[in-house]
Amino acid sequence: MEIKSTLKKGILILLIFTLIVSTPSTLAFGQEESSIQQQEEIDLQQELESLGNLLKLIKANYAYEVTEKQLIEGAMKGLFYNLDDYSNYYTEEEFKELNETVSGDFGGIGLYVTEKNGNITVLTPIKDTPAFKAGIKPEDIMVSVDDIDIRGISLKKATDLMRGEPGTKVKIGIVRRGESKPLYFNIVRELIQLNPVEYEILKDNIGYIKITEFNNHTLENVLIALGEFDRNKIDKVIFDVRNNPGGSLREVIDVLRFLVPRGPIVHVKYSDGQIKTYFSYNDDVNFKLAVLTNKGSASASEIFAGAIQDTGVGTIIGTTTYGKGTVQSIIPLANGGGVKLTVAEYFTAKENPVDKVGIQPDVVVENTTKEDLQLKKAIEVLSKSATEL
Numbered sequence: 001m002e003i004k005s006t007l008k009k010g011i012l013i014l015l016i017f018t019l020i021v022s023t024p025s026t027l028a029f030g031q032e033e034s035s036i037q038q039q040e041e042i043d044l045q046q047e048l049e050s051l052g053n054l055l056k057l058i059k060a061n062y063a064y065e066v067t068e069k070q071l072i073e074g075a076m077k078g079l080f081y082n083l084d085d086y087s088n089y090y091t092e093e094e095f096k097e098l099n100e101t102v103s104g105d106f107g108g109i110g111l112y113v114t115e116k117n118g119n120i121t122v123l124t125p126i127k128d129t130p131a132f133k134a135g136i137k138p139e140d141i142m143v144s145v146d147d148i149d150i151r152g153i154s155l156k157k158a159t160d161l162m163r164g165e166p167g168t169k170v171k172i173g174i175v176r177r178g179e180s181k182p183l184y185f186n187i188v189r190e191l192i193q194l195n196p197v198e199y200e201i202l203k204d205n206i207g208y209i210k211i212t213e214f215n216n217h218t219l220e221n222v223l224i225a226l227g228e229f230d231r232n233k234i235d236k237v238i239f240d241v242r243n244n245p246g247g248s249l250r251e252v253i254d255v256l257r258f259l260v261p262r263g264p265i266v267h268v269k270y271s272d273g274q275i276k277t278y279f280s281y282n283d284d285v286n287f288k289l290a291v292l293t294n295k296g297s298a299s300a301s302e303i304f305a306g307a308i309q310d311t312g313v314g315t316i317i318g319t320t321t322y323g324k325g326t327v328q329s330i331i332p333l334a335n336g337g338g339v340k341l342t343v344a345e346y347f348t349a350k351e352n353p354v355d356k357v358g359i360q361p362d363v364v365v366e367n368t369t370k371e372d373l374q375l376k377k378a379i380e381v382l383s384k385s386a387t388e389l
Helices: 003-013 028-060 070-076 094-105 132-136 155-162 216-230 249-256 301-312 373-385
Strands: 088-090 104-108 110-114 119-125 141-145 170-176 183-188 191-192 197-202 207-211 236-240 263-268 273-281 288-293 314-318 326-332 338-348
Touching: 028 070, 070 088, 070 273, 088 094, 094 104, 094 326, 094 338, 104 197, 110 155, 141 155, 155 170, 170 373, 197 216, 207 373, 216 249, 236 373, 249 263, 249 301, 263 301, 288 301, 288 373, 301 314, 301 338
Parallel strands: 207 236, 236 288, 288 314
Antiparallel strands: 088 338, 104 191, 110 119, 119 141, 141 170, 170 183, 197 207, 263 273, 263 338, 326 338
């Protein structure tokens, strides 16, 4: 396989967004447009030839071993060099990890782990997952996966070893306090669905919901929490989206449709100038809300906070959000890899920009002590009577 033809295939895979709409008003205009297109094609062919020659030069003279595939993947990544920070090319392995992160679904055993004192340490098993059922406990120190010693390796490498196709087996070795010898567990992997929602009932009969990300399971778990609050006659709820990096546009809109009144939620402006507005159709808003934000609240979290603020159903408390006001599309490619490409910018219900600006809180509170002053303020705000608000 020649480098030039392979490179051309790789780059052409990425040109999936090219759309030429031709509606010539005169013959002269049509000829001029055709001429420009022909010149652009010639220029592209010349650039591809130059790039192909550069790859040949590297392969022939580079001091170390490098494969044609590695060079082509590097060239494809290079196409995104001058784009924004959120547009990237992903290899097949990287693209699989990206999809798992976005969806919240992966094949594994169901553990939250961290690196502690140089050891891979269990924070907690996820309830009802294979690890939970097998009896792995918080503070267990992981020492092996399938008889591979994982002491001293990175957290990512350790988690990669634990993950795999649902239905496959994995042998986990751990050291537990009080046990003289390592314990071993033979576990069958399952499809793990990460629940990004935690909730509880606070004092003064106020509901609290923390959303760590907007993955494919956010809506279903928010509705479980709201249902519990409704059964307990709770109509005041704090949503905590601090350090929530964002996630699915669809998911955050679906959640907001249960919280904000009929009208616009967010406006999304695409590269061709078209604007798509997403609406709520809710005529029965039941909750008084407070939303906790900080610098780590980004993207979908900012859509969430902006919609609550603009529709007047809640108070934003904390610090200014990150300021990521763009939308990315995730596109699989024929080679198994994929692309994440910025395709639009979004604006709040009142058409305020978010990108590089963020959402300004209604009540600015910084957590300067160990006490959660932002949460304390949210409880104070919601505890007031309707007339005081």
